[in-house]
Amino acid sequence: MHGGKYVIIEDGVSIGKNVSIGHHTVIHSGTIIGDNVQIGSNAVLGCQPFQNSRVKHKVRAQKPLIISNNCKIGNNTVLYAGSILEEEVMVGDLASIRENTNVGNLSVIGRNVIVECRTKIGKRCMIQTGCYVTADMVMEDDVFMGPEVSTSNDKQMGTGTRKLKGPYIKKGVRIGNNATLLPGITIGENAVVGAGAVVTKNVQNSTTVIGNPARVLKRE
Amino acid sequence: MHGGKYVIIEDGVSIGKNVSIGHHTVIHSGTIIGDNVQIGSNAVLGCQPFQNSRVKHKVRAQKPLIISNNCKIGNNTVLYAGSILEEEVMVGDLASIRENTNVGNLSVIGRNVIVECRTKIGKRCMIQTGCYVTADMVMEDDVFMGPEVSTSNDKQMGTGTRKLKGPYIKKGVRIGNNATLLPGITIGENAVVGAGAVVTKNVQNSTTVIGNPARVLKRE
Amino acid sequence: MHGGKYVIIEDGVSIGKNVSIGHHTVIHSGTIIGDNVQIGSNAVLGCQPFQNSRVKHKVRAQKPLIISNNCKIGNNTVLYAGSILEEEVMVGDLASIRENTNVGNLSVIGRNVIVECRTKIGKRCMIQTGCYVTADMVMEDDVFMGPEVSTSNDKQMGTGTRKLKGPYIKKGVRIGNNATLLPGITIGENAVVGAGAVVTKNVQNSTTVIGNPARVLKRE
Incomplete structure (x- = not known):
């Protein structure tokens, strides 16, 4: 391990071969790298x-954070216990991932992205700078989210008792920058959401939607 | 106090009973905890x-930052002198609050939220991840802001001489994710703003608005 | 130089007169201040x-980061090698600027703003809190970006082979909060983009656009 200055490694941390750590980084107990x-x-x-x-x-004590081989973790990031980054995941500067989330092989979590808890992100997803990935959502493999895409999981905006449910985004979906996705919707395989669109209901496979509220532009 | 490693506590800081502080945190002089x-x-x-x-x-020297009993302050946060967090406020990771702002009891300032100066946030407000709360605005009690809501306070976009004025958001308002609020508007009690709406003028009490520009969907 | 505690200054850093540095800051080798x-x-x-x-x-090794006279750099910021901040630039807390970007004299990069690589920002620009400035874009002098403006540079959303190209924003443009700019468009001199607008094509000089998709409101 090549560690910087004033790095803090708490008890019971496991660190693999050929790991490099910048200065002032804090690794809490039990973390597996x-x-x-x-x-x-x-x-x-x-x-x-x-x-x-x-x-x-x-809130229960979480299992260790697992950072798998060949991952890259940026500066000033905050990653919680109880989550798993699979191999070759990259997490940009100033990003954060909460507990009980799984990020698949080769996915990129851009700078300043916040990923909430209990969310599943597939393999080879590209989540660009500043996106907000809510709790209790699913993103299948090969999803592209442009910068600053916004998601949510609470139809009742804090007043209700129903279960929270984020969007379900299927394989190969591409979403333009600053699009807004409402709670509980499904975006079908290979669908495209235009930049700035506000998606209020399900989108079929291979369909492009744009506007506020989003309407179908074309089906392939 | 239970303090982590390399914590810096400057002169004249006051710290209450049973306080815990993580590693590498900096507490500037005069802060009251x-x-x-x-x-x-x-x-x-x-x-x-x-x-x-x-x-x-x-820019004048500010009074101390006051963090009241039972508050929780996340990692990598930046809180300015001259502001007051009342009791049981929570501030998420990577959030920041500027000077001369007051946050009421039990309110939550989500992760990555930025709150500007001279703003008043009521009690039990929920400001979710990534919201931007501009300077010179008022949020009464029990307001819910979904993720990434955006506000502003400058109608003239940097070219004018008029006083800056942010939105005035009344008690019980709920705002969907990635909504945009223009300067100086008032959102009436218990109104609802849909996700992705662009609110360009006042919204009456108990009224739901959606779209760009926002129009009335229903009145209760 | 007045340096805080636990500051790390790597080899070959050049620091001018009357520089002050907070606590725990890391300055990588070769940086010129x-x-x-x-x-x-x-x-x-x-x-x-x-x-x-x-x-x-x-990714090649970058030239040093250059921070010119009278700049102010906030807390918890991440600035890359290979970029230049000209004189009197201000960078807010929790902001980040990537490699090969140039920021002109007197410009303000607000808190939580992310500026990507190979971008040119003119003089006296005001980029407010939470904006996202994509790679490969140009902003001429005296541009005003309200809070949380979003830009992008990839029309094909990760699937294509065409060159990435961000917006070209001419002198004196003013952009309202949470507006969305699509890749490759040009915003003409002194044009105004309304808050929350989604700009999908070029905007002529001195023209105001609003809505989703943005349409012309008036020409001066």
Whole structure:
């Protein structure tokens, strides 16, 4: 391991071969780091979630954060315990991933992206800078999200008792920058969402939607 | 106090009972921290504003930052001197709050949220991940802002001499993700703004608006 | 130089007169810092880009980061090697600028703004909080971008082989908050883009556009 200055590695951290770590990075206890991983400076890896005073259920202690072989983790990132980054995942500077999320091989989590808890991101996804990936959503393989795409999972906006449910985004979907996806919708395989579109209902496979609210532009 | 490694506590900081602080956190002089406060790693608390070369008035030295009892402050946050967090406020990772802002009891400032100066946020507000809360705005109690809501306060976009004025958001308003609020508008009590809506004028009480520009969908 | 605690200054860094640096800041080798520069805490300055597993071309070692006289750099910022900040530039907290970008005299890069690589920002530009400035774009002098404006540079959303090209924004353009600009468009001199507009094609000089898709509201 090549570690920078003032790096903090708490008890029980496992670190593979040929790992490099920038300065001032904090690795919380139990975190598991594979081979050939590169980590920037000022990162916080493997932290436990706070108990939010507005969340009724008790936040449990999470399993370790797992960062697999050949991952690259940017500067000033915050990655929680209980999540798994598969091999060759890249996480950009100032990004954050919460607990119980899985990021598939070769996916890129861009800079300043926030990924919430209990979300599944497939393989080879490209989530560009500044996207917001809500909790309880699914993104299959090969999804492209342009910069600053916004998702949500709460139809009742904090007033309801129904289960939270984010969008379900199928394989090969491409989404333009600053598009808005409403809770619980499904975007079909290889569909395209135009930049700035506000998607309020399901989109069929291989269909392009644009506008606010989004309407069908074409089907292939 | 339970403090992490390489924590910096400058002169004249007051820290209550049972406070925990992560690693590498910086607490600037004069900051006042209540009991049972939890603070993450790499936070910067109580910093003074820079004098921006484009701002004509002189930036004054601010009073201390006050973090009241039972607050929770995330990792890599930046909170300025001159602001007050009332009791049980939570501030997520990578969020920032500028000077002369007041956040009411039990409100949540989500991760990556930026709150500008001279703004008043009521009690029990939920400001979700990635929202932008402009300067000189008011949010009454029990407001819900979904992820990535955007506000602004300058009708003249940098060319004018009129006073800046952000939106005035009344009690119980709910705003969907990635909505855009223009300067100076009032959103009435218990109104609902749809996801992705662009709100260009006042919204009456208990009214739902959607679209770009936002139009009335229903009144209760 | 007035340096905080646990500051890391790697080999070959050049620092001018009367520079102040906060705590825990990391300055990578070769970085050149002018006179009267103020730098916050937890910043990472002059880092080299990672080789992204999804980017085919080899990432080269970059020239030093140059921060000119009288610049101000916020807390928790990440600035890459290979970029130049001209005199009196201000960079807000939690912002990031990638390699091979040039920021002109007196411009402000707001808090939480991300500027990608190979982009040219003119003099006296105001890029407000949370904007996303894509790679391969040009912004001439005196441009105003309201908060959370979103840009992009890839018409084919990751599937194509064409050259990436961001928007070209001419002198004096003003853009409202949360507007969306598509790849490759030109916004003419002194044009105005309304808040929340989705700009899909070129905008003529001195023209105001609003809506989704943006349409002409007036010409001066």
